[in-house]
Structures are given as structure tokens and as C-alpha cells.
Amino acid sequence: MSALQPVRGTRDILPDEMRRQRAVIDIARETAERYGYLEMATPIFEFTEVFKRTLGDTSDIVTKEMYTFSMKEGEQITLRPENTAGVARALMSGGLSQQLPLKYFYAGPMFRHERPQKGRQRQFHQIGAELLGVPKPQGDIELIALGAHILSGLGVYENTKLELNTLGDTDSRQAYRAALVEYFSDHSDALSSDSRDRLERNPLRILDSKNEGDRKLVAGAPVFSDYLNAESQDFFAAVKQGLERLNIAFELNTRLVRGLDYYCHTAFEFTTDLLGAQSAVLAGGRYDGLVETMGGPATPGVGWAAGIERLSMLMDRDPPVPRPIAVIPVGQATEEIALTLTQKLRHAGYGVELGFSGNVGKRMKRANKLGARAAVLLGEDELANNSATIRDLDSGEQELVSLDAVIEHLARYR
RNA sequence: GUGGCUGUAGCUCAGUUGGUUAGAGCGCCGGUUUGUGGUACCGGAGGUCGCGGGUUCAAGUCCCGUUAGCCACCCCA
Numbered sequence: 092m093s094a095l096q097p098v099r100g101t102r103d104i105l106p107d108e109m110r111r112q113r114a115v116i117d118i119a120r121e122t123a124e125r126y127g128y129l130e131m132a133t134p135i136f137e138f139t140e141v142f143k144r145t146l147g148d149t150s151d152i153v154t155k156e157m158y159t160f161s162m163k164e165g166e167q168i169t170l171r172p173e174n175t176a177g178v179a180r181a182l183m184s185g186g187l188s189q190q191l192p193l194k195y196f197y198a199g200p201m202f203r204h205e206r207p208q209k210g211r212q213r214q215f216h217q218i219g220a221e222l223l224g225v226p227k228p229q230g231d232i233e234l235i236a237l238g239a240h241i242l243s244g245l246g247v248y249e250n251t252k253l254e255l256n257t258l259g260d261t262d263s264r265q266a267y268r269a270a271l272v273e274y275f276s277d278h279s280d281a282l283s284s285d286s287r288d289r290l291e292r293n294p295l296r297i298l299d300s301k302n303e304g305d306r307k308l309v310a311g312a313p314v315f316s317d318y319l320n321a322e323s324q325d326f327f328a329a330v331k332q333g334l335e336r337l338n339i340a341f342e343l344n345t346r347l348v349r350g351l352d353y354y355c356h357t358a359f360e361f362t363t364d365l366l367g368a369q370s371a372v373l374a375g376g377r378y379d380g381l382v383e384t385m386g387g388p389a390t391p392g393v394g395w396a397a398g399i400e401r402l403s404m405l406m407d408r409d410p411p412v413p414r415p416i417a418v419i420p421v422g423q424a425t426e427e428i429a430l431t432l433t434q435k436l437r438h439a440g441y442g443v444e445l446g447f448s449g450n451v452g453k454r455m456k457r458a459n460k461l462g463a464r465a466a467v468l469l470g471e472d473e474l475a476n477n478s479a480t481i482r483d484l485d486s487g488e489q490e491l492v493s494l495d496a497v498i499e500h501l502a503r504y505r
Numbered sequence: 506g507u508g509g510c511u512g513u514a515g516c517u518c519a520g521u522u523g524g525u526u527a528g529a530g531c532g533c534c535g536g537u538u539u540g541u542g543g544u545a546c547c548g549g550a551g552g553u554c555g556c557g558g559g560u561u562c563a564a565g566u567c568c569c570g571u572u573a574g575c576c577a578c579c580c581c582a
Binding site for chain 1: 575
């Protein structure tokens with residue numbers, strides 16, 4: 092371990108990458124606002140209890156992935172591994188349940204102590220949307236439509252597919268779960284050790300096992316659709332119909348499950364095969380039981396989250412690099428006027444670089460390297476006429492303009 | 506957390522069966538051009554060969570440990 096390298100699973104985000112991530116966030120936020128989802132933020136850490144209660148004591152996140160600290164006062168706090176719990180907590184702390192329905196958008200860092208891989212870091216960043224207080228499938232449809240809209244705005248929609256499943260309501264799910272447990276218990280000696288573990292904690296997950304032997308067993312396992320009651324079937328049918336109406340293509344994937352008890356009805360994942368094992372790009376579902384689990388009033392909810400780094404890797408273009416105007420004083424005598432002109436241009440809305448030192452050649456070189464669009468040269472000749480030379484750095488053409496007209500002339504380089 | 510692969514200049518990589526001052530391209534700096542960048546030519550800087558230990562007369566090259574990245578499992582965004 093060297094103190095000079097970033098902690099495992101973290102990294103510095105330098106301007107080129109930051110610009111991409113910024114673009115992801117900006118496009119997502121603008122799109123979300125069109126749907127009425129307004130940006131909000133919850134703290135980066137919460138009392139550990141907030142996550143324990145919502146994610147459950149047996150989830151992987153709670154049992155081995157949380158960054159938890161003990162405070163002097165003896166309280167346990169945890170760096171948020173996801174944001175939905177925080178939003179639900181905010182709903183209660185702020186008495187927001189009086190204002191339902193609520194639509195929120197967020198973006199920020201999350202922390203999970205996992206083994207890093209490409210597209211998987213210990214500090215990573217997510218955007219997400221939550222819709223609280225809408226029990227109807229219209230909510231699920233709007234939320235998925237928002238996700239699809241953002242993906243297409245980023246140019247990654249083409250490289251994803253939407254996988255869709257239903258977990259039914261509580262009755263349906265519990266009946267199915269019981270049937271699964273019974274089935275797999277009868278064949279437990281044939282299960283992989285991973286799946287025997289899942290049988291205890293999260294039997295639905297066995298359906299998604301990659302183990303050969305497990306897959307054979309799964310092929311003969313009870314099927315969820317046989318356990319869905321009429322309401323659950325209607326709900327799912329409505330979601331599918333809404334997506335079809337919006338021309339959002341999806342594939343049914345009966346192995347797509349969520350482990351936690353409060354998840355119900357719709358579960359969905361936009362996945363890609365361009366990121367290796369990290370296929371989930373934007374994923375979510377309905378969580379009608381969550382707020383109640385935390386001790387709040389029964390409040391239906393749907394939401395999704397998406398990894399900003401993953402989206403950035405998939406984004407089909409580089410956001411444009413801003414091109415400044417370079418102000419270049421020629422000779423000592425013009426330094427002062429260059430300084431005041433620079434500041435004037437900045438106030439007028441231009442990005443301006445005033446080299447700190449060097450002769451004209453060096454400053455021009457630097458201007459070029461910065462990608463400057465134009466250079467404003469201030470020399471004694473120009474000053475004698477109360478003017479400046481404006482050089483177009485793309486075409487190489489330049490002209491002499493009066494100092495008063497510089498801002499006006501630069502307008503074309505905006 | 507388990508298993509595997511990898512780690513040489515800022516970046517991408519080459520380094521032959523262990524053998525004298527560790528190389529290239531790009532990038533960076535300087536010069537040709539002290540009032541004009543991008544091209545070209547010339548020159549230069551920059552490496553405890555991830556880190557620590559071991560084997561050996563001799564290790565970038567072999568062995569062990571460790572750390573980081575990557576791949577798969579796991580989990581997920």
C-alpha cells in the first residue's frame with residue numbers, strides 16, 4: 092500500500108472524464124425535469140440503521156459491502172451504498188408524505204466495498220429517479236420511459252436491451268417463494284454451494300444462477316406465472332401495454348429478480364453486453380413496501396438508478412471541449428491593458444486565457460494547445476491606433492479592429 | 506470474499522537462453538523563427554523496470570510475499 096496512490100476502487104476524475112460525466116448528468120437532469128422529476132440530494136452518509144432496515148440484514152450490500160464507521164457518540168453511520176433508502180428517509184424526516192405524489196431526480200457518489208473491475212468501483216456515481224405515491228402501473232411506465240429517454244439522449248439506448256419481469260404483489264410472491272423453497276429443498280444436494288446459501292437468504296436468486304447444475308434444476312422449477320394472482324397479472328399487463336404504446340421494446344426475463352421483500356410488481360434492467368460482467372446500465376423496480384418497512388406511512392414507490400461511469404463509457408460521443416479566446420500582450424507596455432481587456436471579456440461571457448508569461452511565439456503555442464478559437468494580440472502598433480489584432484486560429488486570418496469593437500468582433504467565435 | 510492474468514518513461518508498448526551506461530513511437534521542453542500558433546527539421550529532459558524480500562558472480566528477466574489493475578465467480582449501477 093502506498094499513500095501516494097488512490098485507495099483501491101477509487102480514482103481521480105480528470106477534466107476529460109469529468110466532462111463526459113458532467114454531460115451524462117446534465118442530459119439526465121434536463122430530461123428528468125421534462126417529466127417533472129426535480130433534482131434533490133440526500134446526505135452521503137446516514138445512520139447505518141437506515142440501510143440495514145431497508146436493504147435487509149441478509150443482503151450482500153449490508154452483510155459485506157458497507158463502509159460503516161463508529162462515531163464518538165457511539166452512533167454508527169454508513170456511507171450510502173445506494174440512494175433510495177435516503178430518499179425514503181427524507182420523505183419521513185421532512186413530512187413530505189403530505190405532498191404526494193413526489194418525483195425526484197438525483198446524482199451523486201455511492202460506496203460499496205466490492206472487488207473492483209471495469210465498470211465497478213468502490214466509490215462510484217449514480218443518477219436516479221424516484222416516484223413516490225403512485226400505486227398504478229402508469230407510474231412504472233413513466234419511469235421506464237424516462238430511463239429510455241435518457242439512454243437515447245446519451246446515445247446508448249441502441250446498445251442496450253430492456254429486460255422486464257414482475258415480482259407480483261406480496262401474496263403472489265410469498266406463495267411462489269414458498270413453492271421454490273420446497274422444490275429446491277428437495278433437491279438441495281444437487282445445488283451449488285452458492286445456491287444452497289441463496290436458498291436460505293434469497294431463493295429467487297437461484298433462478299439466475301450461472302452454475303450448470305443449478306440451471307438444470309431451474310429448468311424444472313415452479314414458474315412464477317402460475318402463482319401470480321389476477322391483480323398482479325393485470326398490473327403487469329398494463330405495464331407491458333403502456334410500454335408497447337410508447338414503442339419501448341422489452342424482453343421478458345423471468346429470472347430477473349430483486350432480493351428484498353419490499354420489492355414488488357415491476358422489475359426492470361436496461362442491460363448491455365459491452366461492459367463484460369457489468370451488464371446492468373440502468374435498473375430499478377417498484378418498492379411499495381419500503382417506506383413502511385422504515386416505519387413510515389404505507390407509500391407506494393417506483394425508482395431506478397444508473398451508473399454514471401458505465402453510462403460515460405457507453406456514451407457515443409465526446410462532449411465538445413470549450414474553446415477559449417487567447418489574449419496575448421506583446422511587450423511589457425501592453426500587459427496592463429491585456430489584463431483589463433481579459434477581465435472585460437470574461438464578464439462579457441467569453442472564456443479567456445491570458446498567458447502568464449512568455450514571448451508572443453510561446454503564448455501563441457500555448458493558445459493553440461488549449462484549443463483557443465481566436466487570439467487577441469495587443470502590441471504597441473495596435474495600441475497606437477487604440478486597436479487590437481484579432482486572429483482566427485482556425486483559418487489563420489487576422490484583422491485590426493478598434494478596442495471598442497473587440498467584443499462585438501469576437502461574437503462570431505462564441 | 507474465491508480463482509486466474511498482468512504491472513518497464515506522462516501514454517502505448519519492445520526488451521532475445523538472467524550478462525556491460527534499459528529502448529521506440531506519441532507526448533513534454535528547447536532551437537531553426539526574441540510581433541504570430543498549428544506543419545517540417547534539429548536537439549534535450551524524463552525510468553529506484555509497482556513495492557519488499559530471496560536465489561545468483563550477475564535479476565527488468567527466476568522464486569516468495571505484498572500492492573494495484575484487469576478477467577471470471579459473486580453481486581450489482
